[in-house]
Amino acid sequence: MKEVFFFKDDTNVSNEVSVWFKAARVDDFPVNGGACVKYKDKQVAVFNFQRKGKWYACQNLCPHKMEMVLSRGMIGDESGIPKVACPMHKKTFSLESGKNLNGDLDAIVTYPVKIENNIVYIGFSE
Amino acid sequence: MVGYKFCEKFVAKEVKEKYRLVVFGEESRPAYDRVHLSEFFESRNAPALELAPVNWYDDHGVELIVGERVVDIDRDLKMVTTARHKSFSYDYLVLATGSTPFVPPIKGVEKKGVFVYRTIEDLEDMLDYAEELKKKNPHPKAAVMGGGLLGLEAGKAVMDMGLEPHIVEFASKLMPRQLDLRSSNILKLKLESMGIHIHLSKATNQVLGDDYISGLDFGEDDVLEVDMLIVSAGIRPRDELGKCCGLEMGVRGGIEVDHAMRTSDPSIYAIGEVALYQKMIYGLVAPGYEMADVAVNQIMGNSEVVMSEDIDMSTKLKLIGVDVASFGEPYMPASKGLSIIFENKTKGLYKRINVSHDGKTLLGGILVGDVVDYNILHQMYLNGMPLPENAEELILGARGEGGSVFGSVMDLPDTAQICSCESVSKRAICNSLIENQAIDLKGVVRCTKATTGCGGCKPMVVDLVNETLKKLGKEVKDSICEHFEFTRQELYSILKIRGIQTFDEAIDSCGRGDGCEICKPVVASIFASLYNDTANKEAVIQDSNDRFLANIQRNGTYSVVPRIPGGEITPERLMVIGAVGKKYNLYTKITGGQRIDLFGAQLHQLPGIWKELIDAGFESGHAYGKSLRTVKSCVGSTWCRYGMDESVSFAIELENRYKGLRSPHKIKGGVSGCIRECAEARGKDFGVIAVEGGWNLYVCGNGGATPKHAVLLAEQIDNATCLKYLDRFLMYYIRTAAPLMRTATWLEKLEGGIEQLKRIVINDSLGLGDELEREMQGLVEAYQCEWKQAIESEEMTKRFKHFVNSEETDENIVFVPMREQKMPQPW
Ligand code: SRM
Ligand SMILES: Cc1cc2nc3c(=O)[nH]c(=O)nc-3n(C[C@H](O)[C@H](O)[C@H](O)COP(=O)(O)OP(=O)(O)OC[C@H]3O[C@@H](n4cnc5c(N)ncnc54)[C@H](O)[C@@H]3O)c2cc1C
Ligand code: SF4
Ligand code: FES
Numbered sequence: 007m008k009e010v011f012f013f014k015d016d017t018n019v020s021n022e023v024s025v026w027f028k029a030a031r032v033d034d035f036p037v038n039g040g041a042c043v044k045y046k047d048k049q050v051a052v053f054n055f056q057r058k059g060k061w062y063a064c065q066n067l068c069p070h071k072m073e074m075v076l077s078r079g080m081i082g083d084e085s086g087i088p089k090v091a092c093p094m095h096k097k098t099f100s101l102e103s104g105k106n107l108n109g110d111l112d113a114i115v116t117y118p119v120k121i122e123n124n125i126v127y128i129g130f131s132e
Numbered sequence: 133m134v135g136y137k138f139c140e141k142f143v144a145k146e147v148k149e150k151y152r153l154v155v156f157g158e159e160s161r162p163a164y165d166r167v168h169l170s171e172f173f174e175s176r177n178a179p180a181l182e183l184a185p186v187n188w189y190d191d192h193g194v195e196l197i198v199g200e201r202v203v204d205i206d207r208d209l210k211m212v213t214t215a216r217h218k219s220f221s222y223d224y225l226v227l228a229t230g231s232t233p234f235v236p237p238i239k240g241v242e243k244k245g246v247f248v249y250r251t252i253e254d255l256e257d258m259l260d261y262a263e264e265l266k267k268k269n270p271h272p273k274a275a276v277m278g279g280g281l282l283g284l285e286a287g288k289a290v291m292d293m294g295l296e297p298h299i300v301e302f303a304s305k306l307m308p309r310q311l312d313l314r315s316s317n318i319l320k321l322k323l324e325s326m327g328i329h330i331h332l333s334k335a336t337n338q339v340l341g342d343d344y345i346s347g348l349d350f351g352e353d354d355v356l357e358v359d360m361l362i363v364s365a366g367i368r369p370r371d372e373l374g375k376c377c378g379l380e381m382g383v384r385g386g387i388e389v390d391h392a393m394r395t396s397d398p399s400i401y402a403i404g405e406v407a408l409y410q411k412m413i414y415g416l417v418a419p420g421y422e423m424a425d426v427a428v429n430q431i432m433g434n435s436e437v438v439m440s441e442d443i444d445m446s447t448k449l450k451l452i453g454v455d456v457a458s459f460g461e462p463y464m465p466a467s468k469g470l471s472i473i474f475e476n477k478t479k480g481l482y483k484r485i486n487v488s489h490d491g492k493t494l495l496g497g498i499l500v501g502d503v504v505d506y507n508i509l510h511q512m513y514l515n516g517m518p519l520p521e522n523a524e525e526l527i528l529g530a531r532g533e534g535g536s537v538f539g540s541v542m543d544l545p546d547t548a549q550i551c552s553c554e555s556v557s558k559r560a561i562c563n564s565l566i567e568n569q570a571i572d573l574k575g576v577v578r579c580t581k582a583t584t585g586c587g588g589c590k591p592m593v594v595d596l597v598n599e600t601l602k603k604l605g606k607e608v609k610d611s612i613c614e615h616f617e618f619t620r621q622e623l624y625s626i627l628k629i630r631g632i633q634t635f636d637e638a639i640d641s642c643g644r645g646d647g648c649e650i651c652k653p654v655v656a657s658i659f660a661s662l663y664n665d666t667a668n669k670e671a672v673i674q675d676s677n678d679r680f681l682a683n684i685q686r687n688g689t690y691s692v693v694p695r696i697p698g699g700e701i702t703p704e705r706l707m708v709i710g711a712v713g714k715k716y717n718l719y720t721k722i723t724g725g726q727r728i729d730l731f732g733a734q735l736h737q738l739p740g741i742w743k744e745l746i747d748a749g750f751e752s753g754h755a756y757g758k759s760l761r762t763v764k765s766c767v768g769s770t771w772c773r774y775g776m777d778e779s780v781s782f783a784i785e786l787e788n789r790y791k792g793l794r795s796p797h798k799i800k801g802g803v804s805g806c807i808r809e810c811a812e813a814r815g816k817d818f819g820v821i822a823v824e825g826g827w828n829l830y831v832c833g834n835g836g837a838t839p840k841h842a843v844l845l846a847e848q849i850d851n852a853t854c855l856k857y858l859d860r861f862l863m864y865y866i867r868t869a870a871p872l873m874r875t876a877t878w879l880e881k882l883e884g885g886i887e888q889l890k891r892i893v894i895n896d897s898l899g900l901g902d903e904l905e906r907e908m909q910g911l912v913e914a915y916q917c918e919w920k921q922a923i924e925s926e927e928m929t930k931r932f933k934h935f936v937n938s939e940e941t942d943e944n945i946v947f948v949p950m951r952e953q954k955m956p957q958p959w
Contacts, residue, residue: 030936038635039672039679041936049935049942057636057646071959073688074944078676078735082648085614091649093676093684098649 023118023129032124040090042066042077043128050117050128051077053101055088061119062101063128068092069111076114134404134420135228136163136183141428143192153194154220156212158201159251162186167417167586170289172255181252205377207397224399224431227374227387228424231367231405231415236277240339246361249286258362262293265359273298275348275356277336278364279306281449286362287328288451298329298356300336300348310447310458314475315482315500319456322480322501326453331356367415369406382408391438393427401427409439417585418552419443425555444552446510448503448588455503460496460513461486469495472524476501483527485509491523507592508541515548541595542603550592553585561593562600571606573597610870613650616643620796621868624658633659635673653678654871657758660794661866664911666918667757668928677756680932681919682738685731687945687956690738692718692730693755694745695791698765698783698803699726708748716741719953725762725800727753732954736941738932742919751791751917758872759794760801763787764812768805768822775805777822782851783811786820789855790862792915796869796878799862800834814842817875818858823847827854831861831889832879840876843886846894859908860893860901 029043029052040053049066062081066074071094079090081101088101099106104113118129135155142153157163164181172181179185189196204213205225213219233248235241247258265272274290276283279301291297301308305316306323320330334354339361340347347357374387380396382388386408393401393409402408403423405415414420422439429437446459461468464486474483485497494513499506509526511517520526544550546559560580563569570576576597577583583590611617616639618626623642632638638655639647647655652673659665667678677683682690694709709728713720716737718730733741742752754760765783769775783803793799802813803820812835813819819830819842826848833842846857869878882888891897922928934942946957 034930034936036672036931041931042934044935044938044940049944052936055646071686073686074942075684075688078680078684080649080652080672080676080679081646082615082652083646084648086645088646089648094688096649 022131024132025130026120026127027130029126029128032121032126035126038081040077040079040081042074043126045128045130048130049074049077051079051090052119052126052128053077053081053090055081055101058083058088060088061121061126062088062090063117063119064090064099064101064104065115067114068094068097069106069114070095070097070109133163133166133183133417134230134424135226137421137424138226138228138403138428139189139192139194140184141425143194145428145432147432148193155189155194155196156200156202156214157196157198159253160199161252162189162196162198164252166250169249169252169255170285172252173259173289173292176259178252202373205373205400207377207400210399222399224401226427226431227395227400227402227406228404229370229373229406231369231413233363234366234368235363236336236365238336238339240341240345241363243339243341243345244343245341245345245359246339246363248363249282249289258290258360259293261360262290262295266294269359271296272359273357274360274362275300275358276362276364277348278366279303279330279332280309280364280366281307281447283362283364284323284449284451284454286364287323290360290362291326291328295360296329297327298331298358299323300331300334300356302333302335304333306330306332307449307456307458310462311456311498311500312463312484314473315456315484315498318475318477318480318482318500319454321477322454367405367413369408369413371406374402374406382411386413389423391426392430392435393423393439394430401430403427410441410443412443414443414445416445416447418555421553422555444514446513448506448586450586450588456500457503457506457510458496458498459506459510460494462496462498464495472527474524474527485523485526487519487523492519494519494523494526497527507589511544511548511550511592515545517544541592542599550596551580551582551585551589553589554581556580556582558596561596565597565600565604572601612654612871613648615639615645615647615651616654618642620654620658620871623654624661624867627655627658628662633663635670647673649675650871653758657794657796657871660759661911664792664794664914666792666916666921668918668921668925671928671931675758680735680738681752681756681922682733683756685956686959687947688942689732689734689945689956691755692733692738692741692745693723693727693753694750695753695787696727696762697787697791698763698780700765700780700784705748705750708745708750712741712744715744717954719950719955723755725755726764727762729755732947732956734941734945735932735934739923739929743923746917746920746923752919754792757794758796758798759792760787760790760799763790763801763803764816765803766805766810768803772805774808775822776824777805777827779803779805779811779820779822782820782827782854785851786855786858789912790858792918793862793866793911795862795866797872797874799875815839816842818842818861820854826850829854829857832875832886834874834876836874838876842876843879845886845890856905857893860904861889863904863908864889864892864900 027045035041035054037056040051043050043052051064051066053062066076068076075093078093081090084107089098089107091098098108099114104116120127163183165183201215202212203215211219211221233250248254272295274295275298276286277300279299287297287299305313306319334350336348337351338349339345340349345361347355349355369386371385371387374381380388387395387402387406389395389402389407389409393403395402404420426437426439448457469486469488471484471486481501483499486495493516544558548558550556550558564576564579569579582593610619626642635655653675656673667674671679713730719732721729723729763783763786765780768779769777786801800816801818802811802816804811804813805822813821814830815833815835821828829846830842831845833840865875947954948957
């Protein structure tokens with residue numbers, strides 16, 4: 007059983023996880039792609055970045071035109087930084103810090119992810 | 133502008149620390165770019181025109197005092213006094229006071245509604261006035277007095293302001309200094325076709341109206357009613373400071389300077405449009421910038437730097453959609469040389485070159501309608517370069533097989549001035565690369581400032597940079613992105629030879645990193661072109677639209693476009709589309725591609741919608757893919773009384789053959805039943821038109837952002853030959869084009885152009901014919917409807933869900949009513 011567990015300490019990441027939300031099974035997510043998770047009234051984009059052996063989560067809302075679409079974006083890297091490109095107009099965001107890499111949009115919120123027993127958990131502070 | 137250039141050149145000198153530089157400007161803002169003044173109409177953004185921001189002056193130790201006019205010079209005390217009675221002493225004084233528009237002393241010119249075109253304030257006043265006019269009168273008219281370079285620019289500007297433009301010129305031709313009568317006539321036709329009215333040989337006697345202008349009177353009951361007038365009748369140097377302190381002046385104004393830019397007082401210099409050099413005022417920036425350079429050098433003791441003897445007055449009109457340029461001696465008496473003239477009235481083309489009697493040197497010329505060769509002709513003129521044996525080839529192109537008569541930009545002498553605004557030589561551009569100050573075009577522009585003036589030299593600079601890099605052995609490559617160092621064509625061959633079939637394999641074996649939104653779709657497209665796998669195979673590397681087999685819309689919903697080959701559809705099928713649209717409450721529209729688009733489907737609805745359509749016999753229309761879209765048709769000989777052949781049948785055959793064919797960009801086709809061309813076939817990547825004795829096949833056209841008519845590939849061919857040529861043509865394009873390059877651009881870049889394409893496709897000059905046909909046949913046979921595939925596999929259907937952990941749908945999607953249908957809530 008492969009286990010991945012990590013925190014990131016960038017500014018946009020909520021560090022104090024008080025809830026580990028059990029989202030779905032690993033197999034429910036496309037390999038090297040993303041899908042959307044509903045948590046309370048939040049929409050969260052979750053990516054299985056298998057090439058890096060890591061999982062990432064961020065808000066599903068693209069700050070460009072405020073559409074709930076980031077989970078349908080394509081992932082990749084820019085000089086090693088993992089990123090997602092919005093499917094609408096290809097604005098790209100770091101999956102680590104949430105920073106907009108090809109413009110000056112506000113950073114998006116990212117969340118920690120852990121995998122236990124083939125289940126994907128997303129960490130929320132509330 | 134020239135004053136600013138002086139500052140720029142000044143601060144670049146090392147000895148600048150020894151000097152204190154104080155700049156007075158009468159206008160309220162720092163120096164701005166008058167050459168691009170007309171852009172203010174669009175942007176209304178004055179700071180965008182600034183040559184440098186205010187803090188630039190500060191940062192470089194230049195004291196800038198704006199809104200302060202100098203009113204007096206005391207040459208004995210070496211003092212200047214400003215309008216606010218402040219005095220400053222100087223060691224050297226540089227006058228760069230420019231000019232004012234000349235307003236002829238015609239009765240009534242003081243009336244309201246009469247403007248000049250020189251400063252940002254002039255433009256602001258005009259805009260305000262035009263706004264007021266439009267409130268009172270829905271169709272106001274404006275006249276421009278003067279049909280020179282500037283007058284034409286002003287004419288276009290008033291048109292853009294929404295006024296009916298009239299240009300009134302005293303001479304019998306437009307741009308009298310630059311054009312001959314014939315070229316002026318062609319330009320006149322062109323401008324008239326754009327809606328600009330031209331009145332030649334008109335002398336204005338009087339401006340009519342009470343307080344406000346109401347018209348122009350040309351005498352003998354000849355009146356033009358207008359609500360506004362812009363006077364653009366030449367310039368007069370602002371030489372009042374020279375007059376008041378007794379500097380030597382020209383008879384018709386201007387402060388006299390020598391080749392060191394010095395006036396009759398050795399401590400005072402004059403540069404720009406106020407300076408009278410060789411008895412002439414030069415109303416262009418390039419000579420002004422050279423004057424600034426000379427003055428800086430002279431003041432700093434480099435007395436060997438002096439003004440050139442010959443001032444180049446070549447110009448290119450910068451009106452969008454109107455190509456006019458002249459260089460050297462545009463027209464001249466036959467005793468000085470020979471003229472070679474080419475004219476095509478129907479195409480609005482005029483080209484003239486003037487050649488010395490011995491046929492060895494180019495003396496000047498005029499280009500109207502097609503100015504692509506302006507830069508190189510201008511360089512040949514400036515550098516006295518040798519002409520080809522048949523000088524007419526310079527404007528007609530070499531006879532026979534393709535190839536340019538001009539040779540390469542690298543043949544220019546090192547001293548050739550490429551960017552005349554910033555006086556950058558070929559040597560400076562090449563050296564910046566050779567000496568590693570720059571590694572690419574961006575860097576060259578940054579360190580030489582080439583192209584930053586009028587921008588006219590851009591194509592040459594690009595060529596020079598590319599050629600120099602090539603010579604240095606640094607390949608100029610259109611590599612795909614940071615993950616793949618290859619061009620698309622190279623990657624295509626590599627993947628094909630190695631038989632690579634997944635993205636991971638591809639990037640691990642010939643790339644680096646993890647890929648991105650640029651290279652993943654390119655690799656996906658190459659796989660599709662090699663194996664015709666559908667987009668379902670590796671959905672996550674497909675462009676977003678391909679991944680979900682639908683176009684994403686403004687609110688994150690999707691559109692559904694079933695294929696309707698050739699635009700032919702039975703009433704029964706129409707009813708199925710209607711029923712599906714109604715059931716799912718979709719916005720329905722006939723597209724520009726002769727089919728029907730259903731908009732506003734949510735992700736989770738797509739499989740259900742497509743199931744119903746597929747059950748009724750529809751297939752994916754690939755409206756989302758970089759692939760074959762539609763083959764449009766006209767009714768043709770089946771119904772039309774003019775039809776020469778069955779265009780619908782052939783269009784359907786072609787669409788069914790190439791459906792699902794993925795390519796570097798989208799491909800569209802058209803088939804028309806006769807040359808009336810109702811299917812707009814020549815606006816497509818391939819177009820077939822029925823003629824006496826067969827079909828004419830045209831290729832490489834498109835509509836879109838840069839429309840291009842397709843060009844003739846083969847004439848009077850039968851159906852089978854047409855298919856064969858199309859197979860070869862399309863496959864060759866798919867193999868060799870860059871990502872997202874449509875056929876028209878591809879043909880432009882193809883060495884040898886259409887002639888070469890004919891050789892490859894028709895004469896099989898590369899011996900690839902069979903292979904290309906075989907590959908195409910393979911792709912055609914491998915076709916599957918990807919929507920059918922997607923709904924039949926549970927695993928593949930999984931991706932069409934908004935949430936992985938909930939059956940709920942996205943409640944953020946809001947529609948608002950639109951006529952009798954709906955649309956997404958506006959952003
Ligand atoms: C629906 C339609 C407009 C309509 O309501 O009629 C349309 C809609 C779009 N066009 Fe188009 N084009 C449509 C006919 C055309 C035509 C007319 C034609 O095909 O005869 C043209 C000009 C002809 C041409 O392509 O040469 C056209 C030139 C473009 C271009 C510019 C291409 C170019 O080379 O400059 C784009 C942008 C692109 O592809 O990069 C574009 C892109 C688009 C996109 C895909 C933009 C996007 O990515 O979202 C639009 C998608 C709408 C959707 O969600 O379904 N569309 N588009 C037409 C669909 C035709 C069809 O049945 O498939
Ligand atoms: C609409 C338009 C389009 C043009 N297009 C082109 C083109 O395509 N190509 C080209 O080569 N040229 C073009 N020109 C011409 C070009 O702009 C001029 O040649 C150039 O601006 C001349 O520079 P200058 O410094 O001599 O004068 P200016 O740029 O006019 O600068 C002189 C400055 O000095 C100030 N001044 C005057 N007297 C005093 C005083 N006593 N005290 C303090 N300040 C004073 C003035 O207010 C002015 O700001 C165009 C001009 C216009 C108006
Ligand atoms: S023309 Fe522009 S706005 Fe209209 S459909 Fe095409 S891409 Fe969209
Ligand atoms: S909505 Fe995401 S890039 Fe525009």
